[in-house]
Amino acid sequence: TDGYRSGPSVVDESLPAGYPAPTPPGAIDLKSYPSVRRAQIATERGGGTNGAFFPLFRHISSRDIAMTTPVEVDLTGRGAPRPRAMSFLYRTADLGPVGRDGAIEVVDAAPVTVVSIGLRGSYGNPLIDRGLAELNAWLDENDDWARDGDPRALYYNGPMVRDRNKWAEVQIPVRFVGTSDPNASNEPAHAATEASGASVSSFIALAVERGVSFYNAGQPAACVAVYEVAIRGLLALPELHLDSNTRRVLRDALQAVEDGDDPRITAWTLRRALDAASQTVASS
Structure with a gap:
């Protein structure tokens, strides 16, 4: 630099x-x-x-x-x-x-x-x-x-x-403790693990909504943090919720967090992975 x-x-x-x-x-x-x-x-x-x-x-x-x-x-x-x-x-x-x-x-x-x-x-x-x-x-x-x-x-x-x-x-x-359900666990990963397909979609939508608000406010690193927590939560889901290809996409996206120098680029990489997961859940 x-x-x-x-x-x-x-x-x-x-x-x-x-x-x-x-x-x-x-x-x-x-x-x-x-x-x-x-x-x-x-x-x-x-x-x-x-x-x-x-x-x-x-x-x-x-x-x-x-x-x-x-x-x-x-x-x-x-x-x-x-x-x-x-x-x-x-x-x-x-x-x-x-x-x-x-x-x-x-x-x-x-x-x-x-x-x-x-x-x-x-x-x-x-x-x-x-x-x-x-x-x-x-x-x-x-x-x-x-x-x-x-x-x-x-x-x-x-x-x-x-x-x-x-x-x-x-x-x-x-740590991120936000949730769309006030009665849900404070841990996003745990909330996702117990979720049905519909609530998984809601979980992803909430993560994207929160991440976008941070990104648009000029805080791309905060957006990355939200997306990363969400993806780790999705990977904790039972096999029946996400197929192996979607899991691979999510794991590859997490690697961008380790390798990326620009949080704006990393945020978009994670966002595309979340969009792919959302499409998978919606079609299952």
Whole structure:
């Protein structure tokens, strides 16, 4: 990539493979992240994030691993969230094995869907608190999404960038809990598994409706997240609902989530798969 710019804020380092673009400061977005290999160290002891940076830098330098952005900071989920771990991200998993390196642990973080707010300003607790206040308000207003883990902060710039221009995100992991039936389970996959052919069609129609609303609102990554949840729910159906060819189309579409760099293209790939599934159910 040639980098990202939003006003005076710039990100010009490489992101890990498959990572979505930074959310512009002031915007709130839903985004899905792939699994990423990362070197992490606890920050609750020995100097906080400042004390964690240099051991991580020595780790990647000693292994000739290029620095990527962002630096991820996991936050505590209780009380006023504060840093508990800092991570440097490998661009690809083949750059080094998982395992221990002194106080540092190299792990493969699981894929995650988050609601994220872009921020500009000096890194630290006040910025985190401001971002979380906005995200909590967003979650209060959007019942289709529920908190699904502890928050985190993403820091895109190094110390050479002026504090007032630094680009960051604060994120809360979420899961989709929307349903067309208020008495149905909050898990879309479970709702689909128990469904009849007619309700499967309704399930697909609802997913498309929600996805289209996000896409048209300029949030293609959120559209992808909705479609992905729906497709995984459809694949959990008993064999009698979907034939093997339709299942193959759905599985191939999910691969686009792993391989795609542009959420707009990925959204359309998933949409075509959902349309194919809808036609199959309607004709059965």
